[in-house]
Amino acid sequence: MKALIKYIVPYQITVSLRQALQSIQSIFYRGKDFKCPFCGGQFRKFLEGGENLPFFKENKIIGGGRRVNMLCPRCHSTDRDRLIYCYLTSDELFNKSNLNLLHIAPEPSLKNFLSRLHNISYTSGDKFEKGYNGFYYSKDTLPLDLTSLSFSDNSFDVVICNHVLEHIQDEGKALSEIFRVLKPGGWAIIQVPIASEALQTIENKADTEELREQKYGQRDHVRLYGLDYPSRLKDHGFMVEIWSPDYQLNNNLIKTYALNELEKVFIASKVINS
Numbered sequence: 001m002k003a004l005i006k007y008i009v010p011y012q013i014t015v016s017l018r019q020a021l022q023s024i025q026s027i028f029y030r031g032k033d034f035k036c037p038f039c040g041g042q043f044r045k046f047l048e049g050g051e052n053l054p055f056f057k058e059n060k061i062i063g064g065g066r067r068v069n070m071l072c073p074r075c076h077s078t079d080r081d082r083l084i085y086c087y088l089t090s091d092e093l094f095n096k097s098n099l100n101l102l103h104i105a106p107e108p109s110l111k112n113f114l115s116r117l118h119n120i121s122y123t124s125g126d127k128f129e130k131g132y133n134g135f136y137y138s139k140d141t142l143p144l145d146l147t148s149l150s151f152s153d154n155s156f157d158v159v160i161c162n163h164v165l166e167h168i169q170d171e172g173k174a175l176s177e178i179f180r181v182l183k184p185g186g187w188a189i190i191q192v193p194i195a196s197e198a199l200q201t202i203e204n205k206a207d208t209e210e211l212r213e214q215k216y217g218q219r220d221h222v223r224l225y226g227l228d229y230p231s232r233l234k235d236h237g238f239m240v241e242i243w244s245p246d247y248q249l250n251n252n253l254i255k256t257y258a259l260n261e262l263e264k265v266f267i268a269s270k271v272i273n274s
Contacts (some may be wrong), residue, residue, distance in 0.1 A: 011053035012142035029073040030269040035256050038083050038109045046258050047071040049078065057222070061164065062262045064193035064217060069258035077109035080162060082257045084110060087265045090248045093158070101158040102181065104146060110160070111138070114200070116135060122144065123156075129167070129220070148174040151181045159188035166192050166221045175236040182270040188266050190233065198226030202251060230266065 049070035054077025056065025063080060070079050093099070099120045103111060106124035115122040125144035144150065146161070147170050159178050170172045178188050195202075203223030206215040216224045225232075230240045243265040245254050254261060255269075258268075 003265075020166075025073045032206065033256075034069060034258055036048075036075060036077055037082060037089075037257060038073040038077045038113055038187045039072060041072060041074040043073055047073055051218060053213070053217060055214070059198070059217070060196040061217065062194045062196050063191065063260065072109070072196060075109050077114075078107070078262070079258055079260050080191065081107050083259050083263055083265060084160065084162060084191070085113065086249060086257065086259065087189070087243050087267075090243075096157075099157045100183075101160070102151070102156045104144070104159065104161045105164050106141060106160060108138070114160075122168075129267055134226055146177060149177045149181055149197040153180055154183045154186075155181045157183055157186045157188070158192075159190075161188060162191045163193065164216075165190065166216070166223060166225065169222050171223070171232070172236065175233065175238075178268075179237050179270055184270055184272040187267050187269040188238075190266055192224045192225045192228055192229060194227070196227070196262070198224065200228050201226045201232065233266065233268045235269070239271045241269065243267060 008217050009213060028049075029043040029045060030041075032042055034043045035041070036043075036046075044050035045070035048066065048068050050066045050196055051063065052066040057060075067079060072079070090219060094117070095261065100120050101114060101120050103114060103124040106127045111122075114120060114126075123142065124140070127145055128143060146164065146168060147201050159177060159182060165171055175190075178190070193254065201223055202215065206212040206222075209219040212221055213219045216222065230242065235241050245259050247258075249257075
């Protein structure tokens with residue numbers, strides 16, 4: 001039925017209907033306890049979201065699983081989107097001119113925000129795998145394969161790749177491609193869900209959807225990242241910085257934006273030694 005609706009109903013009509021429903025929903029949740037930095041809406045609570053499986057609690061996953069106050073009622077930004085927003089607005093991104101930015105598997109809230117900035121030349125793309133095609137991405141999202149990007153070397157100042165690597169079999173090729181298309185001195189935000197008590201990443205032990213759900217928490221995940229994640233980035237040439245919202249935000253703002261206090265931002269920079 002969903003496939004038939006996607007085929008029959010024009011894309012823009014569907015988007016308009018969804019926005020109307022979200023506006024009505026935001027009225028019901030209106031309040032002063034929470035605020036979305038993307039749409040500016042204030043609410044008594046955000047919506048719950050994420051996979052509700054025992055796996056996520058058992059493995060103490062950061063950045064995955066069911067979360068209360070995850071989703072903005074009006075614009076549907078997630079806690080992960082809001083975390084990246086907070087990092088980007090804490091950086092000097094807005095003081096720099098003529099930045100080329102590549103956004104992989106673009107989240108709508110982040111895309112709407114970034115694509116409107118006058119100092120950024122914005123490009124977004126996705127592979128449009130099952131479950132992420134149709135109306136999830138806007139029509140100007142380019143088809144791309146992260147393991148074989150069509151862009152030239154040294155094309156982008158910034159790459160945002162938010163919770164994508166856990167879906168990709170050839171992690172090494174994907175990271176090499178991000179490194180290749182970054183300009184020297186450029187940087188990427190590369191987020192993944194992490195099992196907070198696993199010392200090593202687990203992979204290559206599940207070849208069916210059912211097994212992947214058991215081992216990694218989701219049918220389209222191919223590994224479970226552990227605390228070695230920064231080292232895996234460094235192994236592909238990146239210099240890694242880890243940013244936490246409590247570095248620059250007070251506790252009240254962290255609670256108001258409903259950020260996950262345990263989730264960090266991983267900034268992978270392309271530093272070329274002379």
